[in-house]
Amino acid sequence: MADLTSSLAAFAAGPISTTSQARIVTSLSALDWLAVGRAGADEPVSRIIRDMVLAEGGAAQAKLFGGGAAPLRAAALVNGTISHALDYDDTHFAHIGHPSVAVFPAALAIAEFEDKPIVDLLEAALIGMELSIRIGLWLGRGHYQAGFHQTATAGAFGAAVAVGRVMGFDADQMQAVLGLVATRAAGQKAQFGTMGKPYNAGQAAANGIEAAMLIRSGFEPNAGAIEGPHGFGATHLGADDTATALAGLGDEWLFESVSHKFHACCHGLHAALEAARDLDIAEPEVAEIRIKTHPRWMSVCNQLSPTTGLGAKFSYRTVIAMQALGYDTALPDSYSDDVCTDPRLRSLRDRITVEADDSLSETQANLSLLRRDGARREATHDLLTPMSLSDREDRVRQKAAKLIGGDEADAIWSMLRTGGRAAELSDRLGG
C-alpha cells in the first residue's frame, strides 16, 4: 500500500498532466469564487474580520475583498472568510466540502505577492483543491458526521499545498508542509448557522499559507504527522482509507465534478429548484405542487412559512414559490423579509406540500406539478448529474454577471482564460 503523505507530496510537487475539463472547471471556480466573495464583502462577518486585519496594518502584500491590502496570512484569513460568508461558493460532494474558499485565498495571495502568471495560480489551486478532496476522502464521512468541518480541516491541507506549489516546493517540502499543517488544521461543524462557519474557511486558508511560509524558511516539523497512531487521521476520527484517497491520483481529477451553486440558498433546496426550472413553472398555471426530497433535509431546510429572508433560504415552499413568481433565486438580495410578506407568494406557498421520500438520494428531488387545466407534469433532478461543460460555463458566467455585473464578469473570465498576471486578478477583489 502506498503511503498517503508521500504519495500526495510527490503528486503535488511533480509534473502534472491536466485535462482541458479540469482547467476550465478551475477557471469557472475562480470566477465563481471571486464573484461570490465580492457579493459577500459587506456581510457583518466580513466587516469584522477585515476591520481586525486592517487595524493591524503591515505590508500590503495581498489585496482584500472589499478593498485594502494586508500581509499574506492576514489576507488569506480575510478572503477565505468573506468568500464563504454567503455560503454561495462551490461544493464537492465526494468529501463534503467547499474547496475554493480554503485554497484560492491562499494561492492568490502568494501568487499576487510573487507576481506569478494566472496560469501558475490556476494550476496550483487545482492541485491544492484536488488534494483537499483526497485528504477529505481519506478522512471519510465519519470525520464530517462526527462534527469536523471538512472545508476547514481538509481545506487547510489543500491551501498549504497550493501555496507550496506557487513557491516551487519539492516533494520533501510538500511532505513537510503537510505534516506541519496537520497540527494547525481545525474547524467545527458546531459553528454552522453562525459567523463561525465562514471563519472556518478563513482559518483554513490562513493556516495553509502560514505553514508554507514557515517551511520555506527552514521550519522542521514532523513530516509524518498525518498517518499513524498519533497522526491527524487517528486524532480526528478519520477512516484511514488510503486506497480510496489515492485511486487515480494524477490521472483523474476529482475536482472536475465540483458543483457550483446557482441559487443563493441552502444546498438542500437546489435539486428541487432545478427540477422546478426543468418544468419552467410559472405561477398562474399552478393548482398544486408536491415536492419530494431526501428525509435528511426535512429538518434542515423545510421551514414552512418563514417570515425573514434568512428563513426563506431554508424553506422549500418559499423558494419554489419565489421561482414560480419570477424572483431571481440566484441573487442573495432576493431572500428578503419583504418577499415573505408578498401576498402572491403566501397564496402560492399554500398550494405547495413537501414530503420525505427515502427512495431519493440527498442530491435528488422530485417535483410534481398539477396545473389548473388538470394536466400533471413531473421532474426529478439529481445535482450529481453531470452538466455539459458549455452549460456549466454559461450558468457560472450568468451567475457571476448577476453578482458583479456582466462587463466585469466577462473581463475576469477573459483574464482567466487568456493569461495575465495574478496581481491583475487580485485588483478585481476590491470591486
Add this chain to the structure above:
Amino acid sequence: MADLTSSLAAFAAGPISTTSQARIVTSLSALDWLAVGRAGADEPVSRIIRDMVLAEGGAAQAKLFGGGAAPLRAAALVNGTISHALDYDDTHFAHIGHPSVAVFPAALAIAEFEDKPIVDLLEAALIGMELSIRIGLWLGRGHYQAGFHQTATAGAFGAAVAVGRVMGFDADQMQAVLGLVATRAAGQKAQFGTMGKPYNAGQAAANGIEAAMLIRSGFEPNAGAIEGPHGFGATHLGADDTATALAGLGDEWLFESVSHKFHACCHGLHAALEAARDLDIAEPEVAEIRIKTHPRWMSVCNQLSPTTGLGAKFSYRTVIAMQALGYDTALPDSYSDDVCTDPRLRSLRDRITVEADDSLSETQANLSLLRRDGARREATHDLLTPMSLSDREDRVRQKAAKLIGGDEADAIWSMLRTGGRAAELSDRLGG
C-alpha cells in the same frame, strides 16, 4: 449538573477571590516564563517565527522576545512559540500541559497594548491558566493519550479567557469566546521532538487572542460549541468529566500546584535529578549509582551514551553524572556535545545503571548511591511533593538569575510583586 461552559464563563467574568499562594505562584510563573523566553529567543524556531512576523510589519502593538514589536495576534504567536522553544517552562500535571506559554503571551500582549497595570495582567493570567487546567481535566487523559497536545488545545481556551478578562468581558462574552475558540483550538503531540511543539504553544496564544478580538468586535459564534454531540469534547476524544472540571472552581486554585522546571532537560529526568540533589552527590565518592524510574520513561529519556547535547537532555546516566561533576543542569548551554566527550563524565556514566520500577509513579524516582567507602545512601523524590512557597520562590528566582542575570531577575521580580504597568514588563522581553 452544572453546565461546563456557562460555569467557566461565569467564573472567568465574575468577581474572584484569590489566595496569597495563587498570586505568588502566578508571579513566579510570570518571572519563569519571561526568563525562559529570553533564554530561548535565539533558538532556530524562534528566529523563523519572529522573522516571519517582522517581515509582515504592522502596528507595533506588543513587544517580542528577542526584540521588536508586532500586532497583537502576531506577537502572541511569536512569544508563545519562543517561550516554549527550550521546553523549560512550567508544567501542570493534573491535565498534562504547560499553562504559561499559551496564556502569558496573549494576556501580556493585550495588557501592554491597553496599558493595564501588572496586577490586572496577573489576575487575568491566573484565571486563564486555571481555566485551561480545568478544560484539560474535562477533556481528560484520553484526549492527551490519543495524540492531542493539551498545551495547545486546552491552552487556547485559557488564552482566550485571559485576554477576555483584560478586555473586561462579561459572562456572555466569555461564553462566546469559549465557543469561538473551540473551532480554532488545535495541536498534535505528533510534533513532539520537532519545532512543531513550541509552535503549538504559539498557535494556542494566537488563537486565544484572535478569538477575543473578534468577540469584542461583535462576532457572533455558536457559544455552545464545547459540549454536546458535535462539540469540541466529542470531536476531540474528550472524557466529558464536568464534575471533575468544576470541582472547587472559585474556591480552590488548581494552578497553585503548577511545577517549575529546575533542570533544562526532559521532565522525566527531574525526579532523579532532585533525588541526586537531596543526596548531594559529588563525583569522587561515587562507586556506583542505581536509578529506578517509572517504566514509561525508559523509552523516553534513557539514552545510555548520547554523543550530542540534545541526546544528553534525554539521558538519565548523563544528567546524573553531569550533576555529580558540578555541571549546572539548570543552564541550557550545559547540555553540549562537548560534555558528552568529557572523560570524567564518560567514566562516571559507566558506574550508573537505570532500571524500570513499576512501584514508582511517573513523578517519582529512586536513587541508590554506593560510596567508595562502602556506605550506601538512598533517596526517593516525588515531583508532586509540595515545595514550601519560600523554597519555590528561591529556586525560581535562582533559575531566572542564571538565565537572564541576577539584577535583571530581581528587577522583574520586584516589578511583579509591587505593581507597575504591563508595558514596563514587556519592555523586558527584548533582553
